[in-house]
Structures are given as structure tokens and as C-alpha cells.
Amino acid sequence: EVKLEESGGGLVQPGGSMKLSCVASGFTFSNYWMNWVRQSPEKGLEWVAEIRLKSNNYATHYAESVKGRFTISRDDSKSSVYLQMNNLRAEDTGIYYCTPHYYGSSAWFAYWGQGTLVTVSA
Amino acid sequence: ETTVTQSPASLSVATGEKVTIRCITSTDIDDDMNWYQQKPGEPPKLLISEGNTLRPGVPSRFSSSGYGTDFVFTIENTLSEDVADYYCLQSDNMPYTFGGGTKLEIK
Numbered sequence: 001e002v003k004l005e006e007s008g009g010g011l012v013q014p015g016g017s018m019k020l021s022c023v024a025s026g027f028t029f030s031n032y033w034m035n036w037v038r039q040s041p042e043k044g045l046e047w048v049a050e051i052r053l054k055s056n057n058y059a060t061h062y063a064e065s066v067k068g069r070f071t072i073s074r075d076d077s078k079s080s081v082y083l084q085m086n087n088l089r090a091e092d093t094g095i096y097y098c099t100p101h102y103y104g105s106s107a108w109f110a111y112w113g114q115g116t117l118v119t120v121s122a
Numbered sequence: 123e124t125t126v127t128q129s130p131a132s133l134s135v136a137t138g139e140k141v142t143i144r145c146i147t148s149t150d151i152d153d154d155m156n157w158y159q160q161k162p163g164e165p166p167k168l169l170i171s172e173g174n175t176l177r178p179g180v181p182s183r184f185s186s187s188g189y190g191t192d193f194v195f196t197i198e199n200t201l202s203e204d205v206a207d208y209y210c211l212q213s214d215n216m217p218y219t220f221g222g223g224t225k226l227e228i229k
Contacts, residue, residue, distance in 0.1 A: 035218075045166065045209055045220040063217050064123075097165055106172035108156045108213040112165035 002026040004098050004113030011119045012088055020083040020116055022098030029079035030054065032100035036072060036083050037109065038118075040094035048096070049083060053103070066092075088120045124149045124212050128221025136229045141197040143208055143224045148191075151214035155193045157186055158209045170195070172213060202228050 008020040020036070036048040049072040052059040060072050071084040081098055095115040101108055125148040135141055145155065153173050158166035168177055174186045183198045197204055205228055210221040 044223050045211075047218040047220070050216075061216055106175060107168060107177065108171065108211060108218070109158075109166070110168045110171070110177070112167075115165060 002100075002111045004100070004111060006096060006098055006113045006116040009096065009116030009118045011121065013122055014089060014120055016088050016120075017084070017086045018088065018118060020085070020096055020098075020118070022081045022113060024079045024081070024098070024100065027100065029100075030076040032102050034072075034074055034081040035099050035101060035109065036081075036096055037099055037112075038092075038094040038096045039115070040091075043091070043094070046094075050101075051081065085118070088118075090120050093118060093120045123217055124151060124215055124219055126210060126212050126219050126221040128210055128224060130224060131222065132225040132227070134227040134229050135200050137200055137202055139200050141200050141204075141226060143195040143210075145188075145193045145195070145210035145212075145221045146191055147193070147212055149215070150190050151212045153189045154212060154214035155186070155188060156211040156213055157184075157195045158211065159204075160207045160209065161205075166209060197226075200226075200228070204228075 003025045006022045012018050033052045035050045038048050039045050050061045051072045051074050069087045074081045095117050097112050097115045099109040099112050127146045157170040159169050160166045169180050169184050170186045186195045208224045
């Protein structure tokens, strides 16, 4: 059974930093691209970042709205993916989900964790 | 960036009726469209993947069609348990982009 458990969310002031973690199980983590997707009432679902495989030199991609502020990373030995968020803004508030994708599969974001809530507020 | 315009934003139907949700993309994405259902307090659930492919275990009353820029998601014989928000996602090019969502209620 695929399981994804996000953690690290909470309340942070504008301009602050936070690091999210996601631990995965039930699949061969090192074979999957890993993504972060967030959700807020104002902006709905929004893809945030992706990290690919070791064979892709761990290539990363970001939404324009977070480029230069967020950094995605992974530790295949721990089946974990991370999202370092700096210079946080109120509009970064939302539930953050991690979700895997198997390259070549036609099923995108088939598995999700329960998410972790990030609130950016003074 | 491919913009995805989803409509309607909300709809209310009686049980047994048909539901139709549309997503229009600003660029040609072949058939790289995915459809999700989200119930309150839960993460999205993938119902239909690229190529209008129903996911295993998803009831056959759910279906989709479309290619290029115009996509339709359908629920036949809607049940009360189908109350949820529904989203489309284009996976053809980055950044991956979602539609704005459709809130389905039962009369």
C-alpha cells in the first residue's frame, strides 16, 4: 500500500522560512519523480515543484510563483522528499501535498498524502 | 503556460441525473488530461488519467472524452456519494496546471 506522510507545516510570519518533509512507503521511491502540490481556497490546486531521478541528475522544476524562494530536494535512502520554503508570503498559505509520478505512466498524481497546513501570517 | 478553464464552478443535480463538466485548455495538449474527485477533508483522488482512462476500481458511471483543447467529464446516474469537488489537470507540459474546480451538490 502506498503511503505518503507530510509534516513540518505550521504558522510562520511573512518573510520567514519553513521546511516540509514527506516520507513515502509502499513503492520504490527512487524510481519516482516527486512533486509538491498545494491547495488554498483562493487559488485552488497549484503544482509547486518537482524533482526527478538520480539518472536525471535530480533535475528540479518550479512554478514561477515560487522560483527562487523554494527548493525541492530528496533523500532516496530515506524515501523522503523535502520542500525548503524561504521568504514566505501570505499567498503561500495552504495545504501542501507530496505526490509521486512514475515516468512514462499516464496516471498523474495517483497517490496523495493527507497534506500539511502552512499558514503565513503576522 | 497552459491555462485550464473549468466550468461550471458549481452545479446542483438530482440523484440519477447526468453531470457534465468541461475543461478548455489554452494550448493543444493531445489527450493529456486527468480528472480528480475531492471530498471534504480528503486529498484529491485520481478518477481518470491521460487518454480518458478510467482508473481501476472507479465506477463506470464516471467517464471523460476530449482531445486537443476541449475536454468533458461526465457522471451518469449521479449518486449522493458523488457530492464532491472535481478538478481537471493538464499533464502535457510544465507547469502542470489545474482547472479551478467544480463543486457538485445534490438537490
